[in-house]
Amino acid sequence: MSNFMSSSQGNTSTFKAQFGLGLNSPSESGFVSGFEGKTSNFPTVNLGIQYMFKPALGAKLDYSFNRISNKKEAQEFKLNYSRINLQAVYNANRIFNLSQNKGVFIHAGPGFSTVKPLGNFTQNKMSFVNAMAGVELHFGISDKLSVYTDVSYIYGFAKDFEPISDGFGAFNGSLLTLTVGASISLSGCYYCEQND
Numbered sequence: 001m002s003n004f005m006s007s008s009q010g011n012t013s014t015f016k017a018q019f020g021l022g023l024n025s026p027s028e029s030g031f032v033s034g035f036e037g038k039t040s041n042f043p044t045v046n047l048g049i050q051y052m053f054k055p056a057l058g059a060k061l062d063y064s065f066n067r068i069s070n071k072k073e074a075q076e077f078k079l080n081y082s083r084i085n086l087q088a089v090y091n092a093n094r095i096f097n098l099s100q101n102k103g104v105f106i107h108a109g110p111g112f113s114t115v116k117p118l119g120n121f122t123q124n125k126m127s128f129v130n131a132m133a134g135v136e137l138h139f140g141i142s143d144k145l146s147v148y149t150d151v152s153y154i155y156g157f158a159k160d161f162e163p164i165s166d167g168f169g170a171f172n173g174s175l176l177t178l179t180v181g182a183s184i185s186l187s188g189c190y191y192c193e194q195n196d
Helices: 003-009 119-124
Strands: 015-026 041-052 057-069 078-091 102-117 126-140 145-157 175-185
Touching: 015 057, 015 145, 041 078, 041 175, 057 175, 078 126, 102 119, 102 145
Parallel strands: none
Antiparallel strands: 015 041, 015 175, 041 057, 057 078, 078 102, 102 126, 126 145, 145 175
């Protein structure tokens, strides 16, 4: 495996920072009747730090901010959905046998979500545990930088709204996100010549 691929895709970059920007799609079941959210919402912002323990296995801590607003025919509302997750990361490059400047990373792990309605429904804020999983496709630009696309699904373990009015302008469902971002190496080439 070449030094370029390893460094730009994470095998040799033991420690790296990530930033992503994109869209989110909330599950319809997470809204009460009359307060449905748009199918596609902007923005989704992801910030993360990743550490690779071995060339193929690591972990990352990441934070995401998501804005969700109402469908045209629904009651007007906006809310902020934030999450923080600690995830295992698997470098799947050898499985997919991609070219040297490309990579695939699979990530999954538990986390915590908070929903903060804005405007007239600020009293309906809530928090709940989540679990997420996703796939990142990387393209190496240099030994220190890669750009990537991430598709992730965040499953929310939230209680039902009771009474229903607790759900006005709020959300207790799951979220699908699509982001594009940059991954920047913060460390040296620790795993260049090692095997799994």
